[in-house]
Amino acid sequence: MASRHHDIADNLRHQITTGRIKPGERLPSESGLAGQYKVSTATLRRALGVLQGEGLVEKIHGKGNFIRRPLRKITYVGGWGTLAPRTAADADLRITVRTTAMGARGDLTALLRVPNGSPLTEFLCLSYEGKSPHSMARIYVPHEMTPTAVLGDGLPCARAEASFLVLRPPPAEVRETVSARLPTPEETSALRISSALAVLAITRVAADTTGRVVEAALLVFPGDRVDAVFTTHHVINERKTQG
Template sequence: MSSRRHSIADDLRNQIASGRIKAGERLPSEAQLAAHYVVSTPTLRSALAVLQREGLVEKIHGKGNFVRHPLRKITYVGGRGTLDTWTAAEAPLRVTVRTTKIRARGHLTALLMVPPSSRLTEFLCLSHEGELPHSLARIYVPRDLVPAAVLGDLPTCKEAAARFAVLRPPSAEVRETVSVRLPTPDEASALRISSALAVLAITRVTADITERVVEAALLVFPGDRADAVFTTHHVIDGSGTQG
């Protein structure tokens, strides 16, 4: 029934593209769609899953399947070494931040190069475009580098970045690892995406001039609307040779 699944997905996709089914509109129930296309419910759900992976349709538990509003692309600009992870957006996103005091465990001890149970501050940042989640960041900083001025009532991650940039040591190295993978259940839930939709995951580690790690950031963007740009600057001396 693979061909039937794709033909149903093609028909619904065309209806969405032509505007016959509009953004934000709820699709007929799965039972109604299955009857309309004369297929079994599993085949119909398989067709909807194709559109969910493409980011055209969103299934909301207990409410049904909805046509997603088109979301603009967001570009992550690498090498900045800052808490401000939401860059190159056409208009400001609504970003909320939650700070939590935790102890270093597992991979965090390796990323931050600290002993187990070291005191850390976690910044959990979730951005929204309208009502839809857009991107997610978990940022970890050694507690002694986060004065009380940063831990107050912070409505946005950008405000945390502005305060933290003034207070922390200057960075000398930013190392970023980029991968494409499936989201964890928590990430899929927070971003309201299908667990079958790949995400762009960036692990960013920032060190100061003494080589102490001052920040580790785990950034997650839905793969259907995210780009990452990294620029290399070469130093050229007066003779025209690269340094």
Template sequence: MASRRHVIADDLRTQISTGRIKAGERLPSEAQLAARYAVSTPTLRNALAVLQGEGLVEKVHGRGNFVRHPIRRITYVGGGRTTDAQTAANAALRMTVRTTHLPARGDLTALLRVSASSPLTEFLCISYAEKAPHSLARIYVPRDLAPADGPGESALRKGVWARLSELHPPLAEVKERISARFPTPREAATLRISSALPVLAVIRVATDTTGRVVEAARLLLPGDRADALFTHHTTSGDRRTEG
């Protein structure tokens, strides 16, 4: 027998899918819903958490629970190269960029291979679909490589290879590590997602031909709206022949 939280989630999901509750509409208060379904508030919240995890409902602090607009999916392309599909998807997103100057500390020293207190510039980038946060990134560069007026939204959209292709010494490699995890409470609040929704966490480090780290980025992509794509182009030398 289905649990009460899943029965409630199923009923609300049906109302959303049939248009009885429309995208952008606020749900009744948690107290009203708990009374309607004759359950406790914790059980009702568990039901809402199911819908939040599916990306159907978002909880806005101080305002209540809202039906989400259809979530736009994007594809993160490994190596910083951008496909036409990714460009088209990203073009529909709005991005805000906040620039902060700060000294290297904690794990940033190891990530950028610099000594403590080395001057860095951080770009906090949050993309939005409509008015809802979509994904976020924290990009760090040595202060002397940071443009005086910031990278700008259009430049950030081009990806690391395009932005760093004119460096001297030139860019040599980009290493990426991707893991799946749950967001921290702060990340969940920033992106307005459930803390039970897995995210793709990408750590990207770009170095030039001298071995200097010229950019380190921490990207956070909620799993309900992002995929990761990696393509390996083989050559004849990669193929093994059997005798």
């Protein structure tokens, strides 16, 4: 027998999918909905959690629960860490950037292959489609390698959500580690997603021709908003036959 919170989720889902409740509309307060369905607030929140996990409802702390507007998927192209031009343009992403000087610590020392405390520049990039967060990127560069223009106006980092590259020219080697996992509390809050919605996490490390790491990026996409494409190119050597 289905539990009560599933019944409530089914009822709200039907209202959403039939258009009775419109995208962007704010739901009644949780206590109000609990009274309407004659259940406890805890049961009501479990029902909303189901819909949040499905991407139908978005909870904005301090404001309430809203019907999520359908978000278009973007395509992440592996190898050089770019977004497909078509999806990057179609999604019409707005990007916020926060730049911070910090010292290397924890996993960053291993990723960037630098001693503990080495000065770094961190770029925290959040992309939005409308008012809804779309993805999150933390990009780290050795401080001495950060171009002055980046520190001054942040424009290269503003392109980071489209290219995920702070430095130019492109690095000689890029290594990406891709995993699906549950979001951290910080990611849940920043991306306004359910803690039960899996995210696609990409750790991207770029090195120059000497093997020195010039950039490390930690990229996080809600699993329902991105497709990742990786293409392998095989080089075939052709020998000319001499007559």
